[in-house]
Amino acid sequence: MAAEHLLEIRNLKTYFDVRGGVLKAVDDVSFTVEAGETLGLVGESGCGKTVTANSIMRLVPIPPGRIAGGKILFEGVDILDLPESEMRKVRGNKISMIFQEPMTSLNPVFTVGDQVAEVIQLHEKLSQREIRNRVIEAFRLVRIPAPESRIKEYPHQMSGGMRQRVIIAMALACNPKLMIADEPSTALDVTIQAQILDLMNRLKEETDASILFITHDLGVIAEMAQRVAVMYAGKIMEAADVETLFSEPKHPYTIGLMSSIPILGIGKKEKRLSTIPGMVPSLFKLPQGCLFHERCSVAATECGQLEPPMVDLGNGHIVRCHKYA
Amino acid sequence: MVTSYGVINMPEAKKNTNVPLLETKDVVKHYPVTGGVFLRQIASVKAVDGVSLNILPGETLGLVGESGCGKSTLGRLILRLEEPTRGDILFEGKSILGYDSKQMRALRREMQIIFQDPFSSLNPRKSVAHIVGEPLFVHGMTDRHEREARVLELLKVVGLMREHMRRYPHQFSGGQRQRIGVARALALNPKLIICDEPVSALDVSIRGQVINLLQDLQEEFGLTYLFVSHDLSVVEHISDRVAVMYLGKLVELADSKTLYKFPLHPYTQALLSAAPVPDPKRKRKRVILSGDVPSPIHPPSGCRFHTRCLYAKDVCSQKEPSFREVKENHLTACHFAEEIFGSTLSV
Numbered sequence: 319m320a321a322e323h324l325l326e327i328r329n330l331k332t333y334f335d336v337r338g339g340v341l342k343a344v345d346d347v348s349f350t351v352e353a354g355e356t357l358g359l360v361g362e363s364g365c366g367k368t369v370t371a372n373s374i375m376r377l378v379p380i381p382p383g384r385i386a387g388g389k390i391l392f393e394g395v396d397i398l399d400l401p402e403s404e405m406r407k408v409r410g411n412k413i414s415m416i417f418q419e420p421m422t423s424l425n426p427v428f429t430v431g432d433q434v435a436e437v438i439q440l441h442e443k444l445s446q447r448e449i450r451n452r453v454i455e456a457f458r459l460v461r462i463p464a465p466e467s468r469i470k471e472y473p474h475q476m477s478g479g480m481r482q483r484v485i486i487a488m489a490l491a492c493n494p495k496l497m498i499a500d501e502p503s504t505a506l507d508v509t510i511q512a513q514i515l516d517l518m519n520r521l522k523e524e525t526d527a528s529i530l531f532i533t534h535d536l537g538v539i540a541e542m543a544q545r546v547a548v549m550y551a552g553k554i555m556e557a558a559d560v561e562t563l564f565s566e567p568k569h570p571y572t573i574g575l576m577s578s579i580p581i582l583g584i585g586k587k588e589k590r591l592s593t594i595p596g597m598v599p600s601l602f603k604l605p606q607g608c609l610f611h612e613r614c615s616v617a618a619t620e621c622g623q624l625e626p627p628m629v630d631l632g633n634g635h636i637v638r639c640h641k642y643a
Numbered sequence: 644m645v646t647s648y649g650v651i652n653m654p655e656a657k658k659n660t661n662v663p664l665l666e667t668k669d670v671v672k673h674y675p676v677t678g679g680v681f682l683r684q685i686a687s688v689k690a691v692d693g694v695s696l697n698i699l700p701g702e703t704l705g706l707v708g709e710s711g712c713g714k715s716t717l718g719r720l721i722l723r724l725e726e727p728t729r730g731d732i733l734f735e736g737k738s739i740l741g742y743d744s745k746q747m748r749a750l751r752r753e754m755q756i757i758f759q760d761p762f763s764s765l766n767p768r769k770s771v772a773h774i775v776g777e778p779l780f781v782h783g784m785t786d787r788h789e790r791e792a793r794v795l796e797l798l799k800v801v802g803l804m805r806e807h808m809r810r811y812p813h814q815f816s817g818g819q820r821q822r823i824g825v826a827r828a829l830a831l832n833p834k835l836i837i838c839d840e841p842v843s844a845l846d847v848s849i850r851g852q853v854i855n856l857l858q859d860l861q862e863e864f865g866l867t868y869l870f871v872s873h874d875l876s877v878v879e880h881i882s883d884r885v886a887v888m889y890l891g892k893l894v895e896l897a898d899s900k901t902l903y904k905f906p907l908h909p910y911t912q913a914l915l916s917a918a919p920v921p922d923p924k925r926k927r928k929r930v931i932l933s934g935d936v937p938s939p940i941h942p943p944s945g946c947r948f949h950t951r952c953l954y955a956k957d958v959c960s961q962k963e964p965s966f967r968e969v970k971e972n973h974l975t976a977c978h979f980a981e982e983i984f985g986s987t988l989s990v
Contacts, residue, residue: 362846477935507709507873509932512917516931534847537919560923578851580880582903582918590858591880593851597816613848 322394324528325351325374325496330388332366332373335381341601343369345552346388351496356522356529358543358560360536360575362598366552367532371498374530375415376405393495411441414489418501420481424473430484431457431469437491456487459524460517479510486518490525498530503538515541536579540564545634548572551599551609554628558635568637570614608640616641662736663697664867665721665754665835670694670730672716676940689939690716692891693730695966698835703861703868705882705899707875707914709936713891714871718837721869722754723747734835752782755828759840761820765812771798771823772808778830797826800863801856818849825856835867842877854881875918879903887911890939890947893966897973907975907983909952946978954979 332344344366351357361367372378374390376397389396397408414437417423425433434453438444444452450469457465460483473481482502489497499518503511515538522529531542539546540560547557548569556569567573574594596613599605605612611621621640629642673687691713698704708714719725721732723739731738739750755778758764765774775797776790784790795805801822812820821841828836838857842850858881860866872878878885879899886896887908895908906912913930932951937943943950949959958978966976977983 362848479935507936508875508917509709509913510935511919512929512931513933515919516929535919536847536921540921540923541919564921564923575847576921578848579921580854580876582876582879582915582920590855591851593855594848595852597818597849598846 323350323391324353324393325530326389326391327370327374328389328391330370330373330390331386332369332378332383333386334383339602342552342604343383343601344373347549347552347554348388349547349554349557351528351530353495353528354522354526355545356531356543358539358546359530359532359549360534360539360546361549362534364551364598364601365549367549368500370549371415371500371530371532374498375409375413407441410437410489410494411492412494413496413498414492414494416482416485416489416497416499416502418504420478420485420505421473423485424481426473429470429472430476430481431471434469434484434488434491437488441492452491453487456491457484459490459521460484460487462487477510478506479513482506482510482514483517486514486521490521490527493525494527496528496530498532500532501534502531504533504535511538518542536575548575551604552601553609553638554636555610555639556635556637559633562633562635568631568635568642569610569639570616570641571610574613574615608638662700663733664700664735665869666695666697666733666736667717667721668695668731668733670717670720670732671728672713672720672725673728686940689891689942691720691727692942694888694891694893696886696893696896698867698869700834700867701861701865702883703870703881705878705885706869706871706888707873707878707885708888709873709914711936711939712888713939714873714888715839717888718756718839718869718871722751722756722837724756748782752831753833754835754837755831755833756837756839757821757824757828757841760844761817761824762812762844764824765820767812770809770811771803774812774823775826775830778827782831793830794826797829800829800860801826816849817845818852821845821853822856825853825860829860829864832864833866835869837869837871839871840873841870843872843874850877857881875903875915887914890936890942892947892976893974894948894977895973895975896966897975901973905973907969907973907980908948908977909954909983910948911975912983913951913953946976954983 328348330344330347334341334343347370359367369378373385385398390398392413397405431453434456435449438449438452453469454465457468462468462480462483503514506514533539543560545559546563548555550571556572567576577592578594580591594613607623608621608626611617614621626638626640627643628636628638630636631642670691671693672691673689675684676686676688677683678685694717706714716725720727732740734750742750772791772794775794779790779793794808798807803822842853845853854877861868870878870881882899884898885902887894889910895902895911903915906915913932916930934951937950945960945962946964949955964976964978966974968974969980
């Protein structure tokens, strides 16, 4: 095996048994996150990106969910095999998560300081004073002004951007190796989003943590990630380093996505936006063969029959398409 | 671009040749904040605080701003879904604020709205035929067959099919639901459609489809849009002119190309530079604003943006800048617009 990866996901399958069948929310997904890098995971709603994150954190409710196969190796250990008591030591400590909604992911009846302290208390044996100092330090790290007084505030006393900073402080409190950020800036306004993204980039350099960055926004991905994986209907369709992916997208879905967003700064376009016809297939009724063939402009007959293999184009650029096989 | 209303998107042609379809004059909307034992009014939320703009026939006016800036409230005021506290709203030159409910009902044929959330703006217990047919029924098309024929026609216009008529909203995807919302807005052949974040809840691949549909319909029916959104790139794509709002006030208004190329107001500049661009190679000089949007209950004195502005000087906190024409057809509310324009030609 090549050099040790911080996180390696091998053929992960997360299925949900529901009335009406089996939902293959994540189906045969493999990727790695190296130490100190940001991996972007992009896709539209329902493509399985959040379920992937929850699978890594072992937060998928079982039942109806189940891990139907695959391995999640974190520092070489398959965390799917860990007993819950061991998993608790990983969660929030070595791997932490930043959620999308700064409104709902904080408890409204505790002060924000207490909520950050809880994480530290769980994982480290420290005195109250030391914990308090650690909380203030974490608040300072995420550039919350006047941390000594802000720790006594309740979530409703803070703005959306400040709440998201608290969540990031919570995620950073135990110096994790990996942070999973699930749409951390989606619910925020553009100017606040810019603050948070800038902060995350700086924190990554300061703390040397890796980030798995999940978003639907290609613009955000372009600014945050070093490598990007594109998901569609539970599968990874393409992965490459960020510059290659944006300059030479290979998969018809990636190409379609890139050309369907209006580019800022050229005034009103006389041209129509190019679009991807149709819609994301329901996970109940996935098409035969390539999952994208019904919406694909270059689909051949084989695309409707055979599932395309993952093709390696070199330099870590992989694409799941018959065209390149 | 040429529509049945004549040439648009050319500032020269706009001057005095067109009567605005809609005009707001210094419109103000304050919501009371009550408190104390007797629930007296103790303050007010200044949601919209003196906005004057006009929308010309056949054009798309984009309205951008962050959440809480009052852009949606302005849209609702125009439709009189909310009553303005002060100011006047004119439709085709006539003030609509004095209209009684009967006149208002007639006027609503001319002005329609498409809502942001296609999941909550359609009644889940009614079929598509009912949802789209309701405005027709309300406005006197009582014959069921006639109504259904029109509904079918409308569904075809927005790219839905006959078999969709008997279905219920939950059977549709987000993009299709938004199409139903568009069909409902079109039912009465309106002149003006307020699009309140019509694509914000949609996925990227679907968003383009709905934007294209809106543009096609505009060309086909000569519609006028007020396009309210926080998404700068979508607004730029669809709008002829763009207005930027901050804390209840307009800070800048210009045609789309000029505004995005040569923004004059520091807030517009910051907004543009904050928008993430899907191009990893494009490294830009970024203006990152510090702090949050102040509360609209106690907006800052003077220029409302001075607390976050990079160029703020003493005068900014004392004197409110007027919303003035700095260059031809380019209005902005900044004391230093000329100097800023000289120093930063492009973001």
